[in-house]
Amino acid sequence: MSGVTYLTKEGLKKLREELDYLMKVERPAISKQIGEAIEKGDISENAEYDAAKDAQGMLEAKMSVIQNKIANARILDESKIDTSQVQILNKVTIKNKKNNVTVQYTLVPESESNIKQGRISIETPIAKGLMGKKVGDSVEITVPSGVLSFEIIEISK
Secondary structure (H helix, E strand, O other): OOOOEEEOHHHHHHHHHHHHHHHHHHHHHHHHHHHHHHHOOOOOOOHHHHHHHHHHHHHHHHHHHHHHHHHOEEEOOHHHOOOOOOOOOOEEEEEEOOOOOEEEEEEEOHHHOEHHHOEEEOOOHHHHHHOOOOOOOEEEEEEOOEEEEEEEEEEEO
């Protein structure tokens, strides 16, 4: 798993903070649980010990994934984002042609998506369908519920 991870400065900061929390808070807590389970005696049939070791394994795996993302991160320079066509970090205002509802999404890397904040991953069907399009373009996007028709109203930073 050594692919490039595109992140904003904010996204990289959040990943580093999460890794720091896992290493300084979660890891010691799990080590303490393992120690307490060992103190109770025979660990060969100790469910608490097994659960703590499983939690430790999952935590270490999660930390490894985050470390890999940080090591392979490429920071996206938001000042160089072009708004002539849809691309990552653009705010795109689209209108559903069927019901005339207008929505705005910011296209972000997978790890920074948050639908409540209007931040959708560039890996979603809608984002993929919008990539490279220009203001005024109409697009047909296949989503799990069917095909949706949108018109691109605005592209901004």
